[in-house]
Amino acid sequence: MVIEALIKIAIVLFVVLTGVSYTVLVERWVCAWVQDRIGPNRVGPLGLFQPLADVLKLLLKEDIEPLMAQKWFHWVAPVISIAVAFSVLAIVPFGHVLMLGNHAIPLTIASGINIGVLYIVALTSLGVYGITLAGWSSGSKYSLLGGLRSSAQMISYELTLGLGLLSVIMLSGSLDLNTIINSQAQGLWNVVRAPLGFLLFFVSSFAETNRQPFDLPEAEPELVGGYHTEYSSMKFALFFLAEYANIITASAVMTVLFFGGWHLPFVDQLGLSSLAMTIIGVLAFALKVIGLLFVFIWVRWTVPRFRYDQLMNLGWKVLLPLGILNIILTAFEKIYLIA
Amino acid sequence: MPLSEIAFYVLSAGAIIFALLTITRKSAVVSALMLVMTFCFLAGIYLTLSAQFLAVVQVAVYAGAIMVLVLFVIMLLNLESEDIRITSSWKSLVGVLVALGVLAQILAMIFMSEDKLPKTISASAAVLGTTESVGTTLYTAYSFPFEMASIILISAAVGAIILAKKRLA
Numbered sequence: 412m413v414i415e416a417l418i419k420i421a422i423v424l425f426v427v428l429t430g431v432s433y434t435v436l437v438e439r440w441v442c443a444w445v446q447d448r449i450g451p452n453r454v455g456p457l458g459l460f461q462p463l464a465d466v467l468k469l470l471l472k473e474d475i476e477p478l479m480a481q482k483w484f485h486w487v488a489p490v491i492s493i494a495v496a497f498s499v500l501a502i503v504p505f506g507h508v509l510m511l512g513n514h515a516i517p518l519t520i521a522s523g524i525n526i527g528v529l530y531i532v533a534l535t536s537l538g539v540y541g542i543t544l545a546g547w548s549s550g551s552k553y554s555l556l557g558g559l560r561s562s563a564q565m566i567s568y569e570l571t572l573g574l575g576l577l578s579v580i581m582l583s584g585s586l587d588l589n590t591i592i593n594s595q596a597q598g599l600w601n602v603v604r605a606p607l608g609f610l611l612f613f614v615s616s617f618a619e620t621n622r623q624p625f626d627l628p629e630a631e632p633e634l635v636g637g638y639h640t641e642y643s644s645m646k647f648a649l650f651f652l653a654e655y656a657n658i659i660t661a662s663a664v665m666t667v668l669f670f671g672g673w674h675l676p677f678v679d680q681l682g683l684s685s686l687a688m689t690i691i692g693v694l695a696f697a698l699k700v701i702g703l704l705f706v707f708i709w710v711r712w713t714v715p716r717f718r719y720d721q722l723m724n725l726g727w728k729v730l731l732p733l734g735i736l737n738i739i740l741t742a743f744e745k746i747y748l749i750a
Numbered sequence: 751m752p753l754s755e756i757a758f759y760v761l762s763a764g765a766i767i768f769a770l771l772t773i774t775r776k777s778a779v780v781s782a783l784m785l786v787m788t789f790c791f792l793a794g795i796y797l798t799l800s801a802q803f804l805a806v807v808q809v810a811v812y813a814g815a816i817m818v819l820v821l822f823v824i825m826l827l828n829l830e831s832e833d834i835r836i837t838s839s840w841k842s843l844v845g846v847l848v849a850l851g852v853l854a855q856i857l858a859m860i861f862m863s864e865d866k867l868p869k870t871i872s873a874s875a876a877v878l879g880t881t882e883s884v885g886t887t888l889y890t891a892y893s894f895p896f897e898m899a900s901i902i903l904i905s906a907a908v909g910a911i912i913l914a915k916k917r918l919a
Contacts (some may be wrong), residue, residue, distance in 0.1 A: 484783075516868060529806040536814025540786070543818070547779060547825055555825065562822045566815065586881055 419520045423485060423500055425432065430463030432653040438708045445712040469536060471690075474644035479550025488548060489642070489649035496656035499534050502527045503663045504589055506673045507707070508695035510685050518673075519589070527588040531664055535619055536574070539565045542621070542638045543655065549641035557637030560627050560719065567726040568618035571611050571700035576606030576733025578741040579668045592672035602669040604744070607737045609669045616665065618726070620657040623711040626706030627719055663696075670699050757798050765791035776903060778824045789813040803881040 413706070436451065436458065443450025451458040476485060524530060539562050546558015579601050580586060583594040595601055602609045617633035618625040629637030639650045666672060673692030717725070766786040775781045787814045796805035825915050 444773065526802045529803070529810065529881075535820070536810050537820050539814070540783075543825070544783075559825055562818050562902070566818055566822075672861050676890060704893075707816045709838035750775060 416517060416520060417526040420501075421517075422503070423520060424497070425657060427497070427500060427659055428652075430659055431652055432466065433705055434655050434659065435465070435651075435709075436461050437704075438711075441708045442712050445566065446708075469648040469651075470645055472644040474646060475641075476548055477641045480641065481548040481550065482547035483487050484544050485641075486646070487601070488541050488545035489646045489653065490541075491544065492653035493649050493656065495534050495538040495541065496653045496660055499664065500658045502530055502567075502588060503660075503667055504672055505594060505696050509617065511621050517589075518689070522589070525585075528580060528586045528591075528668075532569075532573060532576065536569055538619070538657070541650075545642065545650070546638040549638075551641050553635045553640045554638050557629055557634050560634075561621065561638060563612055563683030564618055564625065564627060564722060564726075565623075567617040567723065567732075571726060571730040571734050572615040572619060572733070573609075574737060575608045575615065577734075578737055580713070581738070581741050581745055588667050588672075592667060592674060595671040596674040600669065600671040600674075605737070605741055607733065607740060609665075611734050611737060612665065612669070614722050614730060615726075616661045617707075617710070618722070620661050620707075621654065622658065622707060622746045623721060624714040626716060627722060655735070658704060658707050659700065662700045663705055666696060666699040667670070670703075672696060675749075755796050758795065760790050761794040761798065765795065777823065782821050782824060786817045787816070803884050823893045 439461075440450045440458075442448075443538070451461045452459040476482065485574045502524050504517070504519040506521070509516040509518055530715065542561040542565075546554045546556070546561070549555070556628045579591060582601060582604055583591040585591060585594070591601075617623075617719045621627075627637075629639065639647055642650060673696040675691065675695045678688065678691055678695075678728065768784045768791060771784040772781050772788060775784060789808055793805040793808040793813070796802075796808060804877050
């Protein structure tokens with residue numbers, strides 16, 4: 412049991428860390444493509460070793476701590492950010508059950524958690540601390556403003572995120588991620604059943620991960636670098652890592668909640684063996700996550716940054732009422748169309 | 751000692767230590783953060799009682815939402831520089847008396863109803879997950895107090911907005 416869990420943790424960590432470094436590379440490629448440039452292609456074939464070079468460079472940089480910084484909190488802030496980003500992955504089911512002989516291995520690190528969705532909400536709400544603390548402990552006005560903005564932004568968009576989630580919970584009648592996937596496998600994917608809920612979740616995911624067009628906590632023309640202005644070397648790298656880990660986590664969660672997780676329609680009618688089904692499931696999950704990751708990157712290089720008041724107006728005056736409307740619509744759908 | 755008991759002692763020791771740090775730290779920001787840690791340890795204790803719903807709500811609402819707002823206000827008003835000192839002795843006396851009263855009440859409740867308290871959350875709740883149990887109880891037996899609490903909260907929020915608007919005009 413314990414060994415099984417440890418192996419799963421090791422695999423997920425390895426895959427996600429590799430994924431993070433290559434998401435950075437893909438981001439730079441896509442950015443170059445959008446801006447009609449060539450992009451990184453010097454390190455290794457096609458520039459594939461670029462992430463290694465980046466990490467080495469960051470590790471070798473001097474770690475500068477500002478004079479006014481609160482030492483301990485300055486150190487702990489990136490740790491909180493990265494820990495929260497990775498902890499959510501503990502409950503994401505990345506495949507169906509793997510059968511080894513008679514031994515069934517559920518492809519989730521922590522399986523059988525019946526409050527899965529709430530666990531995600533709780534952890535994302537803790538993610539604010541990493542950024543807020545980084546801003547406050549740096550002892551710099553740019554960092555502090557970035558930290559304050561992030562806490563205001565994340566609190567505002569958490570509401571919309573929760574309201575978008577509610578439609579999924581209402582349709583599946585469960586907080587357990589596996590039950591949610593199964594209910595989508597039997598019916599339609601939630602993105603079809605709750606399009607408005609998906610839109611709300613999608614938009615607020617951008618705000619929660621501090622991605623463009625909502626990357627106001629680090630808006631460089633106004634705040635130099637925002638909450639991580641005073642960070643250097645590996646501590647900065649941790650924030651960088653956390654940002655991309657958050658995008659991967661958000662994509663994985665969105666895949667599970669709205670795109671049927673590891674489920675592919677019509678595959679179960681092909682009469683394949685259970686092992687083949689499991690492998691197809693894992694591949695389908697990975698493909699969906701990669702697709703969403705591409706959307707994240709695509710949006711970043713297409714849509715310009717919002718102004719701060721526009722962000723708040725959108726959150727409170729447009730998305731929040733839409734979220735309440737979404738609940739009413741989903742309730743009608745549940746009563747008249749599904750049940 | 752069974753594992754659950756060890757977990758209980760570790761978690762409650764953590765909760766108490768961080769609660770003490772909350773009231774002894776000079777810096778308001780540090781105090782608030784120590785309170786967040788206290789909430790997290792409390793959530794751990796709920797988990798050992800297989801009250802998963804309560805544990806997650808504790809983290810999401812108290813540690814994640816309310817304390818972020820508190821922290822936000824402290825940072826925005828820059829309370830760090832302000833030296834908060836209780837000047838009159840009768841104020842601190844009242845504070846100590848109220849605290850002792852609450853402590854006495856809690857202790858009395860514990861010792862008077864020791865044999866009536868369930869040792870764990872009921873077996874059915876452990877299987878069902880406490881979300882369903884809490885939801886059912888909240889919307890059937892306690893629906894009136896629940897709705898009243900929400901009305902009070904909304905009126906408080908509206909009142910705060912009206913007060914803020916008045917000052918602007």
